[in-house]
Amino acid sequence: TIRLDGKTALVTAAGQGIGRATALAFAEAGATVHATDVNEALLAALPKQANLIPARLDVLDENAVKACVASIGTVDILFNCAGFVHAGSILEMKDEDLDFAMDLNLRSMIRTIRAVLPGMLAQQDGAIINMSSVASSIKGVPNRFAYGVTKAAVLGLTKSVAADYVAQGIRCNAICPGTVESPSLQERMKAQGDYETARAAFIARQPMGRLGTPEEIAELAVYLAGATYTSGQAYAIDGGWTI
Numbered sequence: 016t017i018r019l020d021g022k023t024a025l026v027t028a029a030g031q032g033i034g035r036a037t038a039l040a041f042a043e044a045g046a047t048v049h050a051t052d053v054n055e056a057l058l059a060a061l062p063k064q065a066n067l068i069p070a071r072l073d074v075l076d077e078n079a080v081k082a083c084v085a086s087i088g089t090v091d092i093l094f095n096c097a098g099f100v101h102a103g104s105i106l107e108m109k110d111e112d113l114d115f116a117m118d119l120n121l122r123s124m125i126r127t128i129r130a131v132l133p134g135m136l137a138q139q140d141g142a143i144i145n146m147s148s149v150a151s152s153i154k155g156v157p158n159r160f161a162y163g164v165t166k167a168a169v170l171g172l173t174k175s176v177a178a179d180y181v182a183q184g185i186r187c188n189a190i191c192p193g194t195v196e197s198p199s200l201q202e203r204m205k206a207q208g209d210y211e212t213a214r215a216a217f218i219a220r221q222p223m224g225r226l227g228t229p230e231e232i233a234e235l236a237v238y239l240a241g242a243t244y245t246s247g248q249a250y251a252i253d254g255g256w257t258i
């Protein structure tokens with residue numbers, strides 16, 4: 016069993032979905048967890064426990080990221096979970112949607128990693144976990160152009176950081192889920208008009224015949240937070256989608 020006692024973790028987008036489940040799992044494993052999100056109402060609904068510290072953080076704001084990390088001190092575990100799913104093909108995509116996706120899904124990770132790396136390097140130890148998707152360079156998924164582009168870039172970022180710092184105690188890995196039950200997935204299903212048909216379609220693309228749960232993804236995040244012999248990898252956890 017992986018234990019994270021004595022470790023300090025920073026989780027982005029911890030207000031709901033996978034980020035929330037992972038913040039709780041890190042805390043359960045013994046870490047002191049700074050659970051951050053742009054949405055304060057969601058943070059207020061997190062369970063009250065001594066080692067789960069909610070804080071508002073908009074990962075689009077470079078100064079806010081720097082200030083957040085400065086207030087924490089050395090971060091041992093960084094989980095970059097913030098991300099947004101745009102619908103549409105290359106012809107349907109608005110340029111501003113791609114700019115936003117690049118900023119939230121990719122550049123936010125560059126901001127947080129730049130902020131935490133000096134502290135990790137000083138102690139020659141750190142685990143960085145980036146949220147990608149199998150909808151990336153692993154798999155082309157219809158109607159997900161901006162999303163697929165940015166989540167593929169997350170894998171490039173992950174491998175570059177891993178390569179630069181592998182001999183200095185830094186491990187940087189990516190999680191690539193299939194379709195996971197979450198509030199934003201619920202919104203995407205409802206937005207399609209016929210909720211039941213949309214839900215059936217999302218389930219149909221998962222060969223295991225069901226959606227994943229945030230808790231299943233959180234278990235992998237805990238493993239990667241503590242695992243000592245892996246870096247630069249894209250971990251698919253996708254209900255068999257990419258078999």
Ligand code: NAD
Nearest residue numbers: 028030031032033053054073074097098148194195197199
């Ligand atoms: P979600 O989409 O339901 O929640 C996203 C959270 O991000 C919200 O709490 C929101 O307040 C927060 N957020 C949005 N903008 C932010 C900002 N600027 N700064 C800080 N926080 C911000 O959660 P989810 O579906 O579990 O997705 C989490 C991550 O997992 C995303 O990166 C997503 O792309 C990825 N992912 C999800 C699935 C899935 O099927 N749910 C599959 C693969 C990858």
